[in-house]
Structure formats: C-alpha cells, structure tokens
Amino acid sequence: MVFKIPEIDETQAPLLDHLIELRARLLRAFTALLLAFFVCLYFAKPILGFLVQPLLDAGQTKLIFTKLYGQFFVELKVALWAAFFVSFPVIANQLWAFVAPGLYAKEKKAFLPFLLATPVLFIGGGALAYYVVMPTAFHWFLGFEGTQGGVEIEALPNSEDYLGLVMQFILAFGLSFLLPVLLLLLNTAGIVSRAQLVGARRYMIVFAFVIAAIATPPDVISQLMLAIPLILLFEGALAVMYFTERKAAEEAKEEAAEAATSVSE
Numbered sequence: 001m002v003f004k005i006p007e008i009d010e011t012q013a014p015l016l017d018h019l020i021e022l023r024a025r026l027l028r029a030f031t032a033l034l035l036a037f038f039v040c041l042y043f044a045k046p047i048l049g050f051l052v053q054p055l056l057d058a059g060q061t062k063l064i065f066t067k068l069y070g071q072f073f074v075e076l077k078v079a080l081w082a083a084f085f086v087s088f089p090v091i092a093n094q095l096w097a098f099v100a101p102g103l104y105a106k107e108k109k110a111f112l113p114f115l116l117a118t119p120v121l122f123i124g125g126g127a128l129a130y131y132v133v134m135p136t137a138f139h140w141f142l143g144f145e146g147t148q149g150g151v152e153i154e155a156l157p158n159s160e161d162y163l164g165l166v167m168q169f170i171l172a173f174g175l176s177f178l179l180p181v182l183l184l185l186l187n188t189a190g191i192v193s194r195a196q197l198v199g200a201r202r203y204m205i206v207f208a209f210v211i212a213a214i215a216t217p218p219d220v221i222s223q224l225m226l227a228i229p230l231i232l233l234f235e236g237a238l239a240v241m242y243f244t245e246r247k248a249a250e251e252a253k254e255e256a257a258e259a260a261t262s263v264s265e
Helices: 015-042 044-051 055-059 070-102 104-141 158-174 179-188 194-199 201-213 221-264
Strands: 146-148 152-153
Touching: 015 044, 015 070, 044 055, 044 070, 044 158, 055 146, 070 104, 070 158, 104 158, 104 179, 104 221, 158 201, 158 221, 179 194, 179 221, 194 201, 194 221, 201 221
Parallel strands: none
Antiparallel strands: 146 152
16 A cells, blocks of 8 residues: 655645744744843842842842742742843744734834834833832831831841742833833724723723732832823823824825826826
C-alpha cells in the first residue's frame, strides 16, 4: 500500500503561513524575555534595592521574610518583573511586525502613534506611583507606629508583601494611564464619539474613583492620587478627539470641494 501525502489546499496555505510566522514571532519574544530574565536575575539585588527606595524615603529601614525560601522567590519575582519591562520593546516589535503587513498604509499611520504612546504613558504612570504616590502612602502607613495603650507598635513589613504592594501600585498606575489610548482607539475605530463620551462624563468620574478604590490600598491618599490623574487623562483624550474630529471634518470638506470642482470641469 502506498501512502500519499495529502496536498494542502491553496486556501489553507496563507493560514498556515500566518501560523508559522506567529510561532516564530512568539518564539523570538519568549527568547528575549528568557534572556532578559537571566540578566535581571543576576542584578536582582540592585533592582530590589531600587524598588525599596520609596520605603527608605518614608523612614523604614528593615524588611523581613518569614519563610526560609521567601527571599529567594522574591528575587525570582523581581527578575521576572524587570525582565518583562526590559524585553517589552522586543515583544512589542514582534507584535507590530506580525500585525503590520495586514494593515493598509493609512491604518498603519493611524495605529502607530498609539503604539508609541503606550509605553510612554505606562512609564509615566509607573513613575508617578514610584516617585510620588508610594513615598507619600508609605509615610502615612508608617505614621501608625508608636506607643498605643502602653504597647509599642512597630512596623516589620514582609519582603514578599512589600514587593506585591509595589507591583500593585506600579501596574495600577501604569495600566490606568493607558485610558487615553483606549478611548482614542475606540474613537478612531468609530465605536464611540466624542459627544457620547462628553455625555458620559459624570459616569467616568464615578468610574475613576471605583477603579482607584479597587486598584490601590484602602487609603484615601492613594485613591485620590490615582482618581484625579484618571479624570485629567479622560479630559485630555476629549481634547485630542476635538482637534482630531475637527481636522477630519476640514479634510472631508476639502475633498468634497475638490470632487465638486472636478465634476464641474
């Protein structure tokens, strides 16, 4: 009996090509993440030293770990967390290289600013959390130390809990600062209009405070420091939409005038 290799339908070939390319892109992204992880693992202690600086600025000079393997896993988490940030340009580049060939030139031109703005806004949100919010919040938390009812109360934060809190702050602020990118993408795609968002402004204010209450520790200072920038970013997105829609209307008017002129000729 002779077995024949089944021929691939021509309609399936492009799909298989895309899957093969996707696998190659994912492999490159994973390789970049893995290499960055080992490099960051070597520098895990200095990176952790950078992350504990807001705690030092607040006056706390000691972290503890209650499990023998606790600090080891803390350094692994620090290395993986830092590796993602280091390798993000490569991961984003591979994602763009996979998606871009399927876009028209006009779509590429419209999408590229959002791709460039994403890391900038995320880093901006993370920087606000690291340099402003965390020192302020930690100073307020440590203010509960002292003698109460004749009992000495001292803060002895766990290194694992502290790292989780730092990551929560940075991710919450970084991801929240991507709100303008999401709104502008929805507006560019025609899913929502500026008028609809203006009408939902009051709900957006409530939404900002709900997100701040969920994403930050249960203290008013941290929540206000996230909710207020979210509202300002929402207003900034509305301002960008105003100028974008105005420019699009002017271009449409010019194209209509040119079409009318060509018809009359």
